[in-house]
Amino acid sequence: MTTNRYSVLRDWIALVIIAVSVPLAVLGGTNIACVGQGFSSECALSAVVISPILLVIAGVVAGLITRGWTGLFVVGVGQVAGQVAIVALAYAAGRPVPIDWFSAVVATVWFGAPIAMGYGLARAAVWVVDRRKARAGSAATGGGAPKSDAA
Numbered sequence: 097m098t099t100n101r102y103s104v105l106r107d108w109i110a111l112v113i114i115a116v117s118v119p120l121a122v123l124g125g126t127n128i129a130c131v132g133q134g135f136s137s138e139c140a141l142s143a144v145v146i147s148p149i150l151l152v153i154a155g156v157v158a159g160l161i162t163r164g165w166t167g168l169f170v171v172g173v174g175q176v177a178g179q180v181a182i183v184a185l186a187y188a189a190g191r192p193v194p195i196d197w198f199s200a201v202v203a204t205v206w207f208g209a210p211i212a213m214g215y216g217l218a219r220a221a222v223w224v225v226d227r228r229k230a231r232a233g234s235a236a237t238g239g240g241a242p243k244s245d246a247a
Contacts (some may be wrong), residue, residue: 103162110158110167111174117154118178118207119185121147148210155214163219170217175207 124147158171186193 107166107170110162110229111170111177113161114171114174114211115177115181117151117211118211119181120173121150121154121207124150148206151207151210152214152217155216156218157214158211159215159218160222163222167219168172168212168215171211172208175204175211179203179207192211196199 155171158167158174160165161172183193183195
């Protein structure tokens with residue numbers, strides 16, 4: 097069995113990227129959506145569109161860095177760490193966020209779905225590229241199905 101070099105480091109990098117991207121999607125999505133118009137209802141609707149896009153991008157980056165079920169687990173842990181960071185930052189700012197089970201589940205789906213989608217898209221793209229490289233390498237070396245002697 098071959099192992100990827102620096103795979104644990106890659107997992108930690110992906111975890112940090114996701115853990116940082118979750119609070120940034122909340123803060124950054126709001127700030128990007130509200131540039132020049134102040135905080136209003138239109139601004140909030142724009143933030144709802146921008147935040148998932150930022151999370152998909154973070155998922156793609158994490159999917160390019162890490163791989164497999166371990167990578168998906170690491171991304172999930174990073175997401176939960178990011179959600180805890182949002183609560184901690186809100187308490188530190190003096191604006192505590194009320195926490196209940198329903199809100200926690202909704203927030204987990206809200207943050208998790210775009211991240212998982214981005215991770216899946218990146219892993220699918222890597223898989224396709226690897227398959228094409230393997231086919232090209234097989235064709236170049238004359239590989240393929242073994243030939244039968246009974247012809």
